[in-house]
Amino acid sequence: MIKKALAILGSTGSIGQSTLDVVRINSGGFRVVTLAAGANIALLKKQIIEFRPRFVSVKNEAACLRLRKEFAGDKIEFGYGPEGAARAAAFRGVDIVVSAIVGAAGFLPTLAAIKAGRKIALANKESLVIGGDLVMAAARKKGVSILPVDSEHSAIFQALKGHRKNELKRVILTASGGPFVNTPIEELATVTPERALKHPTWTMGRRITIDSATLMNKGFEVIEACALFNLPPSKVSVCIHPQSIVHSIVEFKDGSMISQMGPSDMKGPISYALAYPGRIKSGIEPFELAGKTLEFIEPDLRKFPCLTLAYKVAALGGTYPAVLNAADEVAVDFFLKGMIKYTDIYEVIDTVLDGHSSVAANSVEVILEADRWARVQARRIAKKKN
Numbered sequence: 001m002i003k004k005a006l007a008i009l010g011s012t013g014s015i016g017q018s019t020l021d022v023v024r025i026n027s028g029g030f031r032v033v034t035l036a037a038g039a040n041i042a043l044l045k046k047q048i049i050e051f052r053p054r055f056v057s058v059k060n061e062a063a064c065l066r067l068r069k070e071f072a073g074d075k076i077e078f079g080y081g082p083e084g085a086a087r088a089a090a091f092r093g094v095d096i097v098v099s100a101i102v103g104a105a106g107f108l109p110t111l112a113a114i115k116a117g118r119k120i121a122l123a124n125k126e127s128l129v130i131g132g133d134l135v136m137a138a139a140r141k142k143g144v145s146i147l148p149v150d151s152e153h154s155a156i157f158q159a160l161k162g163h164r165k166n167e168l169k170r171v172i173l174t175a176s177g178g179p180f181v182n183t184p185i186e187e188l189a190t191v192t193p194e195r196a197l198k199h200p201t202w203t204m205g206r207r208i209t210i211d212s213a214t215l216m217n218k219g220f221e222v223i224e225a226c227a228l229f230n231l232p233p234s235k236v237s238v239c240i241h242p243q244s245i246v247h248s249i250v251e252f253k254d255g256s257m258i259s260q261m262g263p264s265d266m267k268g269p270i271s272y273a274l275a276y277p278g279r280i281k282s283g284i285e286p287f288e289l290a291g292k293t294l295e296f297i298e299p300d301l302r303k304f305p306c307l308t309l310a311y312k313v314a315a316l317g318g319t320y321p322a323v324l325n326a327a328d329e330v331a332v333d334f335f336l337k338g339m340i341k342y343t344d345i346y347e348v349i350d351t352v353l354d355g356h357s358s359v360a361a362n363s364v365e366v367i368l369e370a371d372r373w374a375r376v377q378a379r380r381i382a383k384k385k386n
């Protein structure tokens with residue numbers, strides 16, 4: 001069997017490590033050709049030794065130079081920065097790019113992968129949040145498949161198989177509700193990063209864990225679903241499902257609802273994206289439905305104002321989504337460093353959006369400029385709250 005050649009962008013992160021777990025248990029099916037990471041060089045070195053990639057990229061030049069020296073004679077090329085990650089994505093011979101760098105930093109490498117004609121296993125939802133039209137148009141032009149890794153979008157993708165798009169009534173994204181689903185609103189101003197990082201059902205990177213607590217992550221997923229499945233925001237609903245067993249639902253015009261279920265382990269959607277249209281071992285623990293309860297609850301928008309914000313932005317389009325994402329990245333970072341309150345996250349983002357004059361998001365430059373502008377504004381506003 002010919003092994004599929006993989007580029008893993010964000011290899012040291014939660015999704016990157018789960019992807020490598022899937023590769024380990026399907027070692028006959030895949031080979032890792034490139035890795036791209038940020039600053040966790042200790043873990044990256046272990047991955048290099050185990051998987052022997054041809055090219056490796058890191059965030060900064062100094063780390064790149066050190067690695068080049070350390071692995072001299074190993075026939076491994078090294079790069080750094082956005083160009084390095086883009087090179088890892090477009091590297092010769094790669095079949096599938098797992099795009100799992102966190103944040104807007106994943107946008108250019110995802111585009112580079114598409115331009116090189118690589119199949120994309122997309123975890124980096126920010127690529128579709130900030131540049132959905134551009135990314136989807138580039139993928140259409142190149143005939144590139146974008147396979148969602150986000151569990152909700154993977155579920156929708158699977159539930160849509162064999163059905164006609166014009167018979168779809170809406171999609172329903174499920175959300176665990178995060179750690180504060182039952183916390184009184186009055187308490188939210190005093191919750192600590194440690195409490196917010198304790199996700200009840202999923203183990204993920206720090207930023208997405210905080211975004212899951214505020215439901216901003218679900219808001220991003222609404223925008224992601226609109227881009228991926230070519231839907232207006234009015235056809236994308238959100239429902240709290242605390243057990244995280246139903247990963248999302250598609251409702252058809254005859255009232256039928258089709259869902260995909262499974263344990264909350266990202267190795268499920270990752271293995272599906274890697275093996276599509278087939279299926280392979282995922283390594284997820286055996287799962288029994290007997291004894292489980294499934295609840296579905298309307299989100300309390302007073303408690304989760306970020307979700308309302310994301311819906312507004314989804315409807316407005318233009319550069320608003322890029323501003324939403326960038327302001328959120330900054331606000332979450334300030335919160336995690338203990339510099340603003342949990343409830344300030346929403347306020348910072350809302351204020352930045354208020355001050356933005358949106359234009360059509362029709363080029364990479366326009367999107368990156370909106371991203372830069374929003375980061376400056378968000379830092380200024382967050383510092384005032386400190």
Ligand SMILES: NC(=O)c1ccc[n+]([C@@H]2O[C@H](COP(=O)([O-])OP(=O)(O)OC[C@H]3O[C@@H](n4cnc5c(N)ncnc54)[C@H](OP(=O)(O)O)[C@@H]3O)[C@@H](O)[C@H]2O)c1
Nearest residue numbers: 010012013014015037038039040101102105123124204205
């Ligand atoms: N985790 C999940 O369950 C999950 C589910 C659905 C979707 N996603 C999406 O998947 C993406 C990754 O999430 P995650 O939870 O895996 O995040 P994470 O654990 O924080 O990992 C992020 C990865 O990106 C790398 N990175 C960060 N900045 C970089 C830069 N400037 N250049 C190159 N690499 C950089 C990090 O490198 P270092 O660690 O080496 O610095 C790390 O490998 C996000 O877009 C998230 O929304 C995640």
